[in-house]
Amino acid sequence: NAFTFNGSAWSGPxxxxxxxxxxxxxxxxxxxxxxxxxxxxxMRFDGSSWTAPQRIDPGGIGxxxxxxxxxxxxxxxxxxxNAFTFNGSSWTAAKAIDPAAAAAVAAVNNGQGLDVPTVRVDCPAAxxxxxxxxxxxxxxxxxxxxxxxxxxxxxxHKLLSLSCASATSCVSGxxxxxxxxxxxxxxxxxxDQSQGLQFGLIxxxxxxxxMAGKGHWATFDGSKWTTSAYSxxxxxxxxxxxxxxxxxxxxxxxxxYGKASTFKS
Numbered sequence: 001n002a003f004t005f006n007g008s009a010w011s012g013p014x015x016x017x018x019x020x021x022x023x024x025x026x027x028x029x030x031x032x033x034x035x036x037x038x039x040x041x042x043m044r045f046d047g048s049s050w051t052a053p054q055r056i057d058p059g060g061i062g063x064x065x066x067x068x069x070x071x072x073x074x075x076x077x078x079x080x081x082n083a084f085t086f087n088g089s090s091w092t093a094a095k096a097i098d099p100a101a102a103a104a105v106a107a108v109n110n111g112q113g114l115d116v117p118t119v120r121v122d123c124p125a126a127x128x129x130x131x132x133x134x135x136x137x138x139x140x141x142x143x144x145x146x147x148x149x150x151x152x153x154x155x156x157h158k159l160l161s162l163s164c165a166s167a168t169s170c171v172s173g174x175x176x177x178x179x180x181x182x183x184x185x186x187x188x189x190x191x192d193q194s195q196g197l198q199f200g201l202i203x204x205x206x207x208x209x210x211m212a213g214k215g216h217w218a219t220f221d222g223s224k225w226t227t228s229a230y231s232x233x234x235x236x237x238x239x240x241x242x243x244x245x246x247x248x249x250x251x252x253x254x255x256x257y258g259k260a261s262t263f264k265s
Contacts, residue, residue: 038062173199
């Protein structure tokens with residue numbers, strides 16, 4: 001089901017993916033949204049109704065992220081390391097961008113691996129995207145070309161979240177640490193800045209404002225985090241599953257149990 005929020009109230013449920021498990025949504029405008037699901041389908045919303053699910057990823061193990069900075073540019077990624085691009089009317093075929101994720105999925109399928117990786121994408125502008133995976137790798141799209149995967153930092157890092165306010169300002173988090181991106185390089189931030197936070201969810205509408213957490217909640221001004229009064233299990237009453245801040249003074253968090261909470265500065 002899908003629900004819409006008009007600034008003060010939520011609508012009732014609208015069936016938009018009868019046979020799938022939708023788990024990613026991006027809305028560049030009130031009349032344009034893209035949702036993707038774990039079965040490899042994409043659905044579009046025009047402000048009043050949803051299209052039928054369209055299978056865009058028949059060979060992957062499920063779309064786990066999508067990002068649409070404009071109604072005519074979206075990128076979706078699956079956990080097999082493929083990217084798909086939407087131009088406003090149609091989707092491209094799979095583009096392999098993350099060989100390490102593909103190898104990890106193959107190992108699981110062959111009984112030699114334990115965990116399927118998670119791949120996240122954020123596109124701050126049309127033609128510009130950043131991708132991270134839970135194996136600690138990062139890739140970027142610029143001028144129509146994907147960069148080769150590179151480790152975000154030395155060591156083992158399980159990246160769980162990603163948000164980019166611009167092509168030169170991104171934040172990616174793991175369970176108890178985070179990294180910032182300036183358009184050229186990633187930088188691991190000092191541990192004392194993390195304040196024990198869990199960075200499973202991050203949303204950064206501007207370079208000087210991020211909301212993050214999954215348990216304790218905090219805001220980031222570009223240099224330091226300030227924890228909120230909320231404590232585990234978070235503002236929705238249980239562990240939130242999604243967070244989005246379209247502006248620096250408004251955020252929505254939703255849980256897996258039908259609850260939503262709004263933040264206003």
